[in-house]
Amino acid sequence: MITITPRTSAGWQAQLAAYVLALLLGFSASALLITASGASVSEGFGALYEGAFGSWEAVLQSLVAATPLIFTGLATVIAFRAEIWSIGQEGQMFAGAMCGYWASLYLGGAPWLIAIPIIILAAMVGGGALGGLCGWLKTRFSVNEIISTVMLNYVVVYLLSYLLAGGPWTAEGSTSYHQTPVFAENFHLPLLVGSVKLHIGFPLALAAAAVCWVIIKKTPLGFEIRALGFNPTALRFKGVNVTRTVLIVMCLSGALSALAGVSEIFGVNYRLRGDVMAGLGFTGIIVGMIGGLNPIGAVIAALLFGALANGSLYMSVLSDIPPSLVPAMQGILLLFFLSASVLVRYSINIVRPVHV
Amino acid sequence: MPIPTIEARGLCKSFGPVRANHDISFSVHAGELLCLFGENGAGKSTLSACLTGLFPPDKGEIIYKGAPLKMSSAADAIRAGIGLVHQHFVLVPDFTVLENIVIGSERRLVVNYGEAEAKLRQICETYGIDIDPNALVRDLSVGEQQWAELLKALYFDADLLILDEPTATLDIENSKKLFRIIEKLKADDVALILISHFLDEVMQSDRVAVLRQGEVAGIRSTSETSPEELTRMMVGRDLEPKVRQASSVGPARLMLENVTVGQKGQKPELSNISLTIHQGEIFGIAGVAGNGQNPLMEVIAGVRVPASGRITLDGTEISGLNARVIKDMGLGHIPDDRFVEGLVPELSIEENLILGDHRGFYSRGGLLDFPKMRMSAERMIREYQISAPSAETPTGNLSGGNAQRVILAREKRLATRVLLANQPTRGLDVGVIEYIHTKLLEKRAEGVAVLIASSELEDLMNLCDRIGVLFQGRLMGIVEAGRTNLEEIGLLMAGQAMEEAA
Numbered sequence: 001m002i003t004i005t006p007r008t009s010a011g012w013q014a015q016l017a018a019y020v021l022a023l024l025l026g027f028s029a030s031a032l033l034i035t036a037s038g039a040s041v042s043e044g045f046g047a048l049y050e051g052a053f054g055s056w057e058a059v060l061q062s063l064v065a066a067t068p069l070i071f072t073g074l075a076t077v078i079a080f081r082a083e084i085w086s087i088g089q090e091g092q093m094f095a096g097a098m099c100g101y102w103a104s105l106y107l108g109g110a111p112w113l114i115a116i117p118i119i120i121l122a123a124m125v126g127g128g129a130l131g132g133l134c135g136w137l138k139t140r141f142s143v144n145e146i147i148s149t150v151m152l153n154y155v156v157v158y159l160l161s162y163l164l165a166g167g168p169w170t171a172e173g174s175t176s177y178h179q180t181p182v183f184a185e186n187f188h189l190p191l192l193v194g195s196v197k198l199h200i201g202f203p204l205a206l207a208a209a210a211v212c213w214v215i216i217k218k219t220p221l222g223f224e225i226r227a228l229g230f231n232p233t234a235l236r237f238k239g240v241n242v243t244r245t246v247l248i249v250m251c252l253s254g255a256l257s258a259l260a261g262v263s264e265i266f267g268v269n270y271r272l273r274g275d276v277m278a279g280l281g282f283t284g285i286i287v288g289m290i291g292g293l294n295p296i297g298a299v300i301a302a303l304l305f306g307a308l309a310n311g312s313l314y315m316s317v318l319s320d321i322p323p324s325l326v327p328a329m330q331g332i333l334l335l336f337f338l339s340a341s342v343l344v345r346y347s348i349n350i351v352r353p354v355h356v
Numbered sequence: 357m358p359i360p361t362i363e364a365r366g367l368c369k370s371f372g373p374v375r376a377n378h379d380i381s382f383s384v385h386a387g388e389l390l391c392l393f394g395e396n397g398a399g400k401s402t403l404s405a406c407l408t409g410l411f412p413p414d415k416g417e418i419i420y421k422g423a424p425l426k427m428s429s430a431a432d433a434i435r436a437g438i439g440l441v442h443q444h445f446v447l448v449p450d451f452t453v454l455e456n457i458v459i460g461s462e463r464r465l466v467v468n469y470g471e472a473e474a475k476l477r478q479i480c481e482t483y484g485i486d487i488d489p490n491a492l493v494r495d496l497s498v499g500e501q502q503w504a505e506l507l508k509a510l511y512f513d514a515d516l517l518i519l520d521e522p523t524a525t526l527d528i529e530n531s532k533k534l535f536r537i538i539e540k541l542k543a544d545d546v547a548l549i550l551i552s553h554f555l556d557e558v559m560q561s562d563r564v565a566v567l568r569q570g571e572v573a574g575i576r577s578t579s580e581t582s583p584e585e586l587t588r589m590m591v592g593r594d595l596e597p598k599v600r601q602a603s604s605v606g607p608a609r610l611m612l613e614n615v616t617v618g619q620k621g622q623k624p625e626l627s628n629i630s631l632t633i634h635q636g637e638i639f640g641i642a643g644v645a646g647n648g649q650n651p652l653m654e655v656i657a658g659v660r661v662p663a664s665g666r667i668t669l670d671g672t673e674i675s676g677l678n679a680r681v682i683k684d685m686g687l688g689h690i691p692d693d694r695f696v697e698g699l700v701p702e703l704s705i706e707e708n709l710i711l712g713d714h715r716g717f718y719s720r721g722g723l724l725d726f727p728k729m730r731m732s733a734e735r736m737i738r739e740y741q742i743s744a745p746s747a748e749t750p751t752g753n754l755s756g757g758n759a760q761r762v763i764l765a766r767e768k769r770l771a772t773r774v775l776l777a778n779q780p781t782r783g784l785d786v787g788v789i790e791y792i793h794t795k796l797l798e799k800r801a802e803g804v805a806v807l808i809a810s811s812e813l814e815d816l817m818n819l820c821d822r823i824g825v826l827f828q829g830r831l832m833g834i835v836e837a838g839r840t841n842l843e844e845i846g847l848l849m850a851g852q853a854m855e856e857a858a
Contacts, residue, residue, distance in 0.1 A: 005411075218723045220714040223707065230702040237659055237689070237697045238712030239680030 066306025072284020096258020131254020
């Protein structure tokens with residue numbers, strides 16, 4: 001018989017060991033998958049490493065890939081901590097990118113020092129409003145947030161398709177590319193000094209993680225968010241406006257997701273198109289979960305997933321491994337990480353029944 | 357001397373830093389009723405869990421019918437012939453009584469229900485239990501569910517029966533019946549362990565083992581001890597005799613005028629309540645739980661909004677105001693359900709102590725004031741004698757009494773004008789009850805208006821200046837505590853209105 005009992009506490013060494021082991025086992029399982037697909041494991045992992053950390057440039061590229069995942073991961077952390085199961089990171093990211101682009105249409109030749117903050121602000125308002133809408137539906141009409149956020153994801157993603165392919169944002173003379181023309185340079189997120197790739201979105205994401213950490217751990221709002229996740233009734237009995245807390249959480253989560261859209265569109269692609277963002281919101285959910293719903297953990301998980309995404313590009317170019325194996329590897333890693341987090345909190349014993 | 361049915365030798369069980377059982381030894385013989393007596397959190401439930409295989413002891417051994425017994429699950433205990441009657445029912449509501457009993461006991465692939473039913477009816481007849489084996493459990497009253505729970509243990513012919521606070525849900529008549537059944541079981545040479553903190557029941561056992569802070573404080577033959585000695589052993593000191601200062605009732609403080617609570621179009625949960633509580637007065641609400649106590653407390657505290665009527669605090673209207681605003685005016689509220697309405701069980705003692713004041717008293721410059729939180733938590737843990745490893749212990753790990761002390765500590769600081777206490781002593785033992793009463797009397801001496809709802813009539817009689825009786829949301833009458841008796845209040849509780857309201 002198997003018994004599962006809560007552990008009183010596991011030291012940080014044991015926790016670290018558990019997660020390192022999960023990583024190793026995850027890669028071992030992925031290796032089996034690669035073998036099954038008929039490709040060479042050493043070649044595949046070699047290419048993966050090359051793309052993720054193989055050169056200074058690869059490292060920077062990995063950080064760029066990690067940036068939007070940090071934002072959507074943080075969006076997950078804030079919402080899930082309050083036990084609000086928002087799956088709307090994807091749509092909110094799209095909404096953020098679209099609102100940022102919309103604002104840029106009115107900014108003409110404004111210097112970047114003025115244009116960029118306005119674009120960022122507009123994006124956050126857009127994403128925040130979309131998140132807030134789901135929060136309002138939840139508090140006012142008891143609409144389950146999982147349903148509303150998932151459905152609105154579709155609405156927003158298809159809205160962008162319409163706008164770019166036949167709608168008002170369609171590029172002159174081409175409806176087939178589903179993208180806007182390249183932005184003027186004053187709308188590009190500035191690159192970090194001495195870099196050709198890494199834009200200010202990355203330090204912004206780290207700052208956002210620090211802010212989220214402070215909010216959750218150190219502020220009265222964060223206290224309410226944690227307490228809300230566990231027991232909203234006790235909060236209501238002490239006169240805490242639970243409705244307001246839910247709305248704030250959803251707006252914050254939406255605004256964070258929106259920044260993922262800004263960093264991908266204005267920091268990397270310099271034109272608005274949907275396909276480059278697709279999936280970054282959903283991956284953010286995995287990132288937040290692997291990060292143990294902790295802002296710092298989410299940053300670490302996002303860095304891992306950024307490296308994986310970038311490495312997989314190399315893998316698909318340099319080896320015969322089908323690129324569709326990468327999401328499978330992400331899924332496998334998630335399973336192992338979640339198993340490790342269970343092992344950290346519970347001890348599982350196999351007990352032989354004793355007969356009298 | 358024959359071999360005891362069960363003997364515990366030096367049982368120890370800890371949960372992290374919490375030492376729930378330490379070096380516990382005792383024995384029970386066939387045909388004997390041993391009572392485990394102790395406060396909440398003294399380790400009674402942990403001990404019964406060790407004896408029934410729910411978790412193995414860290415140290416020590418259990419000798420069962422002369423041989424060491426190691427159990428790794430409840431199934432092992434059942435197989436050995438040890439039955440446990442749970443304090444909280446472990447029944448499947450959508451199954452019949454018979455099905456519930458058969459699930460745990462039969463290990464054959466195909467159950468012969470006819471045979472099982474015949475056996476169950478036989479048992480019911482032997483022990484005089486009147487229950488339909490084919491009734492669905494969810495259609496049973498709470499008392500009947502207790503019988504079903506007991507039948508589960510009787511069905512497989514247990515040699516040792518552990519009863520965990522079985523009378524908590526039974527009325528007096530059924531409690532007597534339970535003890536008649538216990539007598540029959542004793543005559544059939546079953547060994548029984550009764551876990552209780554009711555002295556009346558304890559005195560009906562053969563021997564009493566008193567537990568205090570996880571250790572055996574002493575074992576006595578019931579015929580050679582007294583309730584006073586047992587209480588002293590349980591608490592570890594003498595109880596102070598209750599001294600009631602003469603009341604010095606001041607001007608009106610909290611006034612309710614024709615307050616009604618309820619949804620439109622439905623029977624009101626509280627109808628047309630008018631009452632006045634003065635400075636330095638304790639006003640008691642008697643009544644069977646569920647007759648409007650919760651809506652009354654919640655509407656005063658601002659958790660709910662009255663449908664009509666007016667509530668004033670020192671002349672200022674507070675009806676319809678937000679609970680936070682009312683709290684800031686000097687109102688403390690000890691709610692009915694500790695772990696749902698009063699605490700966030702997953703958060704620490706320290707964090708629960710700031711609940712509601714996390715944006716005011718305990719914040720500085722937009723951040724939580726951690727040094728202040730820690731200082732005040734440690735002071736309150738000392739002052740209110742909350743026994744916990746540290747201020748960071750989750751409140752969900754605390755016993756009922758310690759959890760209530762946390763709520764009391766938080767609310768007493770807030771209650772500068774009014775303190776509401778809804779069933780503040782329910783399920784707690786004498787030591788904590790006495791402590792809570794002392795704190796309520798302290799508030800009264802400070803001139804606070806105290807409103808307490810309790811189903812313990814004698815406590816209300818000892819504590820209150822006046823008592824109002826709620827029945828189906830209506831105030832049946834108000835009596836002076838000094839000029840009434842239990843019979844008068846009992847009649848009001850049963851719904852008989854007073855001829856003339858006081």
